[in-house]
Amino acid sequence: MTDPLPAPEGVSARIRTALAGVLDPEIRKPITDLDMVGDIAVDDSGAATVGVKLTIVGCPAADTIERDVRAATARVAGVTAVDVDITVMTREERAALTEKLRGGRAARVMPFGPGSLTRVYAVTSGKGGVGKSTVTANLAVALAARGLAVGIVDADVYGFSIPGLLGLVDDAGASVKPTQVDDMILPPVAYGVKVISIGMFVDDTSTAVAWRGPMLHRTIQQFLTDVYFGDLDVLLLDLPPGTGDVAISVGQLLPNAEVIVVTTPQPAAADVAERSGLVARQTGQKLLGVVETMSGMPQPDGSVLELFGSGGGAETARRLSKGQESPVELLASVPLSLALREGGDAGEPVVVGRPGDPAAQAIETLAARLASQGRGLAGRRLGVTVF
Template sequence: MTAPAAGAPDAAAVRSALARVLDPEIRRPITELDMIRAVDVEGATAQVDLRLTIVGCPAADRIERDVRAAVLGVPGIREIELSVGVMTPAERETLVRRLRGTKRMPFGPGTLTRVIAVTSGKGGVGKSTVTAELATALAARGLAVGLVDADVFGFSIPGILGIPDAKPTQVGDMILPPIANEVKVISIGMFVDDRTPVSWRGPLLHRTMQQFLTDVHFGDLDVLLLDLPPGTGDVAITLGQLLPNAEVIVVTTPQAAAADVAERSGLLARQTGQTVIGVVENMSGGVFGTGGGDEVARRLEVPLLARVPLTGAVPTAGDVGSPVVLGDPAEPAAAALLGLADAVVARGRGLAGRSLL
């Protein structure tokens, strides 16, 4: 191959353009992921050899489109000859090892990611909706956010976020989570039929939570949220053991009965060493009144982070998979949820609510 004329495009210029193309699932440059095997330039034609991670890659069309746009945007390049193939098993395994790193529990003690578990004493208090809206609000502030739907028996996060039919992509033994509103999401609902009841016991629940935290590649996150099942059962205990560094938000409704059981979920978190950082009173006002959140916060000696009023906007938004914090941020419930995100960000990390014994 002859050297390009002075001022003519070369392979280095094309590679530089390709470095700005991100894999939409991994969110890293395709050059950094070794997906570009070769680049040559002949006159005004660029020849690019692209290697996708797996056969049937769901992001293939977008990656190819972005590659073509990037290369044809290089001054002097008027044509691209794009060859598309798939990584070899050895290349794929190398990629998985590099992305995963060496930590067996990437979000355990010592992680730079802030881990926040959202819990409640009983079902029906809107815990999953609060979690999904909080995740969306944090992502809208520019944070890198992941969300684990740990409510195995009552999974609802995919539907609330508008991705009820989304499926993860598997690269080797690494799972790439779907993305909704810039939030990376994993749920057992992505692996089972929506109408199939999940009836698992402790060991299988433990293994599932462990796989969600180790086999799912979230990448570098600022915040990882976990939507826990209500109560103080196996999943809460497992996540307490795996993530003793987690912070916990307790969700309750205003009624005294809900407040009583909500307190227990906070106390269990403390028994595993986790930090209870505050309480959210959901469905506040109207027929339910107010006060339950204040009472739980008083008993746990933590702040009331938000009082989310009872309106029709939030459940309606959840039914159509469009978080209200994006669709109608001025609506009273949305404003309260955005205030919750502000309170979480402002609080940072601390020792409030953590047992020092």
Template sequence: MTLAPTHETLAPTVEAVRQALTGVLDPEIQRPITDLGMVKEITVGADRTVTVGIYLTVSGCPLRERITADTTAAVSALPGVGAVRVELDVMSDEQRTELRKSLRGDAAEPEIPFARPGSLTRVYCVASGKGGVGKSTVTVNLAAAMAARGLSVGVVDADIHGHSVPRMLGATDGPTRVEKMIMPPRANGVKVISIGMFTPGNAPVVWRGPMLHRALQQFLGEVYWGDLNVLLLDLPPGTGDIAISLAQLLPESEILVVTTPQAAAAEVAERAGAIAAQTRQRVAGVVENMSWLQLPDGSTTQLFGSGGGQSVAESLSLAMGTEVPLLGQVPLDPRLGEAGDAGTPLVLSEPEAPAAVVLRDIAKRLSVRPRGLAGCRLPVSPS
């Protein structure tokens, strides 16, 4: 019997390598590097070594190792490849300008994409009347839970003076500036930006109204968020400059009120939600935090009283003329704070913990809730 001759697998073509690179995404922009003009050149040597030249957006790109690894893995998977060599270069100013135009257009001033008519991004301003009610904890856990559901999620730490979101979300990398765009880091599947990423150490931010407004404009307009399903903004307590600025910058945003069961906290939380009646925003709902504590014997105790969340929901329903639901009651759990300090939200580190279960349910309700017309501006005017 005569055996058919064997043939070695042929070396890949340049076209095949380029096609494989379409599956490599820029970690910050989440678009194929082939679409972003990041592939400098491709050569296939006689020894089947494939050399790929990659343009980085900036010389100090914090994710250069990730791009190198992803490129190597994508090309190595092709049949016939002997070895892969990745050579890194840096975009010129002209190339960065073209990249910015391809992503953001050629507008003289950055636009806030979430304020455009027809934007499909749900924007939630997480507010509270007073500090210490767990507003930031609720924000990062909702964001992480939504991202775990497969949504594209961003968080703006709008509490300029009391920023805490980066630590609680586990964001250790800083943002990258590409020409007039700021690329936000990603942590636990969530894009995040905070003034704390631009200040040295734990330095305080001592700003007044106009500077706070400008910071928010930059976070919303100059940061490249991409196509988000949900944007969460962690507001400072109260109804001051930040809340007013956001109502102006994002008139279609919705307010999510966080309170504790305590009557005094609930009264203050009502004021934070009632600002929506003046700004014509919609109140998405109320979250009651620290509702009860489960004791070792399985019983529960209400350390901060009861009924505060329901009271706020009912009061805001009357003020807004539409139902404002109590979205959930989150039990008091020391692990929520511990998880925040460790940089891994409880909904990810211990998803079956009672507090995590409630927060994941709230995230689901906010993710799938259909849009309504209540509180929305309509393009009509009296004749």
């Protein structure tokens, strides 16, 4: 005698419970919390039909969501077959979703300013080509691997490279496009990191962005207000090199940001790197420290080849310490590394592809240091006057 099948209504309840473990890959929340699960029906034979409502037509995560829903439903006891009925949210349902995601916060309100629990790190450099974006991408991935919620704003509008460094490109080399739900932009995710970049809004990678101050300011502001990052532990901004409009805009929009200056070992590089740090100080931001890239390359015989000299990072930190209450530290020295370069070209960060590489280990040490700072308002200006 065979065991009787569970009652269909009981199976439906268990399916809905199981679907709480299915995350929307863009929003990174359970689809049940996002009201994306519609009707669930189970017939007497155990065949289940699950309704799923996508946010928009052509949702890039549709295949992933359908696959995960099918798998989660099939694992429920009493289910003998699964059919997933895909539909699209109504305008009213999308409006309710964006309202829920904002948590009552008005549209176009920037959530990362003073008073935010998110630690904001602005990564800058005096000149291009020093590995600033590579450090940003690898640092973000290393922090995410520690269980932190991490986002990147690729604010290097003229020389955007973060999508390529994180593999957010299609077969033609164009950046993956974000999904837009009404006036809310959902950033693509790579290696657990939410990413937004101007490269995701141009038609091809050879397009030159020729914008002046007001347009640049509005773009950075929109990235910080209209993009749904959720509750982040860490937000990293990859700034363009130098002391131009974007650096000033970020200083105005995020005066609470902590600035990391990237430089090379050449002593002459300290002159240029110092200027980018000074601009940050002038806008009220805190100078967190210096990261030196392209430092000595370990050789098979145990010696170190200092191709770009030595001391530039320490000298930059020393100069930027002048006028500060506490000294600016040399946070890390990242050695020249073939694996680091190859990982960047392949869209696979070295901290993932070659974690034993000396460059990966240096970035991991930096990530461990930043992760230990945690979240909170300790040491931050709260804008409160005591009478």
